[in-house]
Amino acid sequence: MEKPPGVASASSFLTNIPLLDLPQKEIVNFAKKIFNGSSRDLLFRVETDLSECQLLWEEFSPNESLFDLWDFRLAFWRGYQYHPYFITLSFQEKVISILPLWFDKEDNQYTWFGGSWPDENTFFTKSAKTIPLLLKLIPGKTRLFCIRSQEGITDQGSFLEADEEKYILDLKNFSSLDDFWGTLKKKKRYNLKRDWKRIQALKPEIIVNDFSHLENLFKLNIDRFEEMVLDDNKSTFLSKEKQQTFKEIINLAKDYQVRMVSTKIDGKVVAVDLVALYHQTYYCLAGGCDVENYSGLGSFANLQLIKDAIELENVDLIDFLQGDVNWKASWRLGTRPLFKFAKD
Incomplete structure (x- = not known):
């Protein structure tokens, strides 16, 4: 299976990771501002082993939605066999944030693990302020769709755009x-x-x-x-x-x-x-x-x-997924906002 760009350095300290193109001053300021610590305590790693990715996913996933479940995402991996590419940020040897991606070799881009089809994708993080930096670490064209509302990220992130809404029906x-x-x-x-x-x-x-x-x-x-x-x-x-x-x-x-x-x-x-x-x-x-x-x-x-x-x-609820497709709005269904991120 062909590896995506950046996989060669799957585990390295910040100064040795070629996929990073960030000024050292920005990293130092980030460490001080977000963690009140030193940039030496930061570790950025790319995990490509499926079993290790599963452990990371299961540790961080909120499991609130069907799309949060590892087994549901695993179905897409079994279908497409695209290479997982989980970017992790650790501080003082504790994982703080994860971007759970894969490399879509057909479209030559990074997207969520599971692709662009699953709704309600989530940034896995214990510190919302780390997400903008993690997004900068992705080493190529990126398309992240169907991002669900997440406090401290989607309500603050100027780096995100509105995506098509999803449609629901409350049955209570x-x-x-x-x-x-x-x-x-x-x-x-x-x-x-x-x-x-x-x-x-x-x-x-x-x-x-x-x-x-x-x-x-x-x-x-x-x-x-x-x-x-x-x-x-x-x-x-x-x-x-x-x-x-x-x-x-x-x-x-x-x-x-x-x-x-x-x-x-x-x-x-x-x-x-x-x-x-x-x-x-x-x-x-x-x-x-x-x-x-x-x-x-x-x-x-x-x-x-x-x-x-x-x-x-x-x-209690029917989830009709994202997009109106010429009928959902006219059926007076409820909506939930979704967001997207693009990088070229």
Whole structure:
């Protein structure tokens, strides 16, 4: 496996690390201001061993979200096999901050460990003031997306920009799908009910947790976006690496649960969604449906997910992930801000 730039000096003291291009005065001032100590007490290290990266991740991750879990991120590593690149900052031999990255050899850039797909990425740190310096240590083109709000960083960091919001649905006051209908504007409610009734008239069969339908999900998703002109708008599952990743998300489910909701019409699988459950949150990870032959099926499939989540015990929130994709805002979903960082 080819190593990314900077890996040759995986463990060195500050003055010997070639990936750093910072004036000594800046380092000295940083040590005094942040730690009230000497720059000799600072150690910057790049960890590339997967097992060591796991130990660092598990020490620092808040485990608040599905995307904080090591096993969920490991699924992406198993799919892509990109080289981990964890930049660590230690003071007096204690690790203070980590940038958990990998080197994306396809796009020739550094990004989060797990790539650009996972939402809610977090800076792992015991001192928020160290993050701007750590970002300077990345030795090449960098794209860090979907950074979630983090006190002392996202509210202070002029080095970050706003990213696309993520969309959520709070279920705490919902007992049935009727409660969701009541949140919608009149016209939208009419249109969605029409789609719901149209598919219901076809007597669909709803199947839960037949994971053999994952291949149907891939095919339905690929077919749906096949006619898109721009590659960025085509299905993410054209990539064999992404398909393998989602197989591993199912295989590695232990600290989180996976759930699959499928719709059959006339014995044919026409819609499939993969969901994960963690900490009372229902994560809508991926789906595919045959909207070409079944008008309204896309709305029906999303409504079926809302219905499924409401009927489950201990689910308070649906996470519809980042980006509006031409429907989420009109469904009057809540939003959470996300941020991004870019370096060329």
